[in-house]
Amino acid sequence: MAIHRRDFLRGIVAAGGAYAFRGFVPSRAWAAKRFPAGVWGGNVPTWCHDLVRDGGRIPQVAPSRSVDFLILGGGLAGLSAAYKLRDTSMLLLEHLDRVGGHCVRDRWNDIWFAGASAYFVEPEPPLDEFYAELAFPLRQIAEPADSAILGWNSVVDVFGAGLENLPYPDAVRRDFARARKDFAAILESDDCPVMPLAETSEASKQYDSMSFADWMLHEKKYHPAVKAYVDLYCRSAFGAPGSENLSAFAGLNFYVSEFGARYTFPGGNALAAELLRDAIHAAGSGRILSATTAVQVEDRGGKVIVTAIDPHGEPIAIEAGAVLVACPKYVAKHIVKGLPQDQIAAMDGLAYGSYVVANVLCTSPVTDGSYDTWTDVAPFTDVLIADWITREEGNQPSSKHQVLTVYYPTGYEIDSLLDDDAYDRYRDTVVRHLDYLYPGAEAKIEDVKLYRWGHALCHASPGWYTRTSPLAARPFGRVLFAHSDNQGLPAFEAALVEGISAAAQAKALLAP
Ligand SMILES: Cc1cc2nc3c(=O)[nH]c(=O)nc-3n(C[C@H](O)[C@H](O)[C@H](O)COP(=O)(O)OP(=O)(O)OC[C@H]3O[C@@H](n4cnc5c(N)ncnc54)[C@H](O)[C@@H]3O)c2cc1C
Incomplete structure (x- = not known):
């Protein structure tokens, strides 16, 4: 299905090639709708800035x-x-x-939603025993787990059934298929890069000699569209501006595990x-x-x-x-x-990327396509349906309400997150762009709960x-x-x- 874009955004897409990451900071409040004044969730610097970072006098x-x-x-x-x-x-x-x-998680009506961390991957030793000891009620995320809106085209299951629907020429689609094969093979291989370091094979250490971008573009020679798609993930999961900022060792460690089963709890x-x-x-x-x-x-x-x-x-x-x-x-x-x-x-x-997570409280469902939807036509990277795993059978929404959790990494940008009007700017930008992605969404949005995470996600270079x-x-x-x-x-x-x-x-x- 092609998404109908607004004339306004046509201009942006034509000029900017969608939202290649430029440390997008919303400059002003855009949404037409008025929302109640919001209070940030997430972390607050207080003593960490005054006494720790700025070297204040430590009381004896x-x-x-x-x-x-x-x-x-x-x-x-x-x-x-x-x-x-x-x-x-x-x-x-x-x-x-x-x-x-x-x-952390919070609740609206009958829906738990995540303030940050969303899901985890297939349990392996020693954690499988730890999960059992604590009786973690893990639930596998039902398919379709991933979809994308790429260049305003909606594609369900990008690396699976959706390969045929990618809005690219055949040669590029073939590169996506080749990448899927490579990622799945690395996941199964003895030389999959893993941490702690003592657990990884000698051969896997070679991935730490190059950036993830170099591995994709020069080692594997994938089309840049593959890299651009994986970059959305690098922003969302590592807080890195892109795969250039990341060792291939870390990038592959994370990305290949996305090709196995994933689990979560209500509210992440x-x-x-x-x-x-x-x-x-x-x-x-x-x-x-x-x-x-x-x-x-x-x-x-x-x-x-x-x-x-x-x-x-x-x-x-x-x-x-x-x-x-x-x-x-x-x-x-x-x-x-x-x-x-x-x-x-x-x-x-170690570098740390900062983050805004927006939980968008909707009076009726806005989208129903998949657990996570990735996009290259918004300043944020992906949108999760918060109650995906607690829905009744057949993945039908279990309530008339819906919470969308919007992942909005800000890269190394932190100062603007502390501005007095930052809450309004991020909230209104999220609302406006959700309305572009899902026409009519704005009318269904009752409120937006924002979480601000300074220096949230670590990553490192080769x-x-x-x-x-x-x-x-x-x-x-x-x-x-x-x-x-x-x-x-x-x-x-x-x-x-x-x-x-x-x-x-x-x-x-x-x-x-
Ligand atoms: C937006 C976001 C989404 C994420 N999504 C996922 C996901 O889907 N899957 C996944 O596997 N991982 C995800 N992560 C990462 C994952 O959640 C973290 O790696 C993990 O929770 C980190 O746990 P931690 O205890 O190492 O660190 P933290 O969660 O950073 O905990 C450190 C704690 O130390 C406290 N602290 C800091 N300074 C001091 C001090 N001076 N004195 C006392 N306390 C202090 C902090 O307040 C904090 O509570 C996500 C992270 C973010 C930010």
Whole structure:
């Protein structure tokens, strides 16, 4: 089906070749409709900018509490570490007022929707056992999982049945088919690039010698249209402006797994964080301190002293036998005192893309085509149907309402996200472009809930994964690193594996 575009957009498409990523920042409020004033969800910098990044004076206070294990950061990595340490003397500090990090969800009417993280891939050891232990109620995402609106043409199942309908000449369609074969073959091969690094084959390390763009254009010689399509994914899943900014090792690690089964929970990946949080509470209450920001970690030989700012803005200090830093490296490098320069340089090798996620609350269904729809004719990359997996049989909408989750990566652009009118600009831009993609959508939109994630998704250039990642995550005395960015991969699985592994290292460190 061809989508009828508006005259206004014809101009843009002709001039710009659709939305090749240029760090699109909406310049003004466009939507005709008025919406209630919105409040950002997501992360807020507060002490992380004032005291951590800008090098403010760290208050000196005497420790008021002593624990064996202190975990900094309550995303999936911190929570999985805390879960593994739940029967010990343990405490977790989380900067935000709820745990989960990028795995949070909210609800409108009967529909749960994701504030960020959406789905995960086929469970493999050791995570399959972990999911079973926690009784994760995972649900496989029903087909059609993916569709696209490319150059205003709607294509369901781009790399499958939709190959024939791609709006390109035959030779280009053949390259899409060739790419599908290559991606599926790499997924099945023993030389599929995987992390942690110890698990990957020697041969797979060659992928880390070139960018993902070079692999597609020069190594495989795919038509640039294939790369342009995969670039949408690189923006959405890595926060990178494009495949040029990414090692082929990371790009392939992520992209080939899209060719296997995918799973999620109602409202995306947040339920995993909630189940971990509940299991930690069940083992002992009062061990998660939210709205508490770690600002300094100092190994004093034998004990580590962590200074933090509590929910009232007051400094506190906690003494620990071992500290697990489960917050991102751009925070870790500032708060851990005395880190060697080579380790800081390795941490600096990671880039982080920022993000807006818009949950669009619709009074009746706007689209029904697939779980995820990719597009090159909007400033955002993809649109998910939030209740796709909880619909009644036959994938029919289970309610008269619908929530669309719009993924709007902003690349390395962050300042404009903090502007006073940023909420209105992003909301109105999302509404306007949804109305272009799905004519009549605007009239059905009741409200838009926006989440802003500064420095959300990590990625790195060639060489980082096989040469530098061990250095970035190297333990520093009694300080261990547990964030998903240990792997340079912004993934559900990376967070869990790194949290579980850091907990085991910490236990070994304090073992008699
Ligand atoms: C928009 C978006 C969509 C995504 N979609 C997917 C997806 O579909 N599938 C997938 O596999 N992955 C996805 N991801 C990535 C995945 O969710 C993350 O990789 C994973 O949740 C990261 O977990 P983490 O614990 O390593 O880090 P984080 O989630 O970053 O958690 C770190 C925590 O540390 C806290 N913190 C930071 N500084 C401090 C401090 N000084 N003191 C105390 N606490 C601090 C933060 O507030 C945060 O809660 C997505 C991410 C985003 C942003």
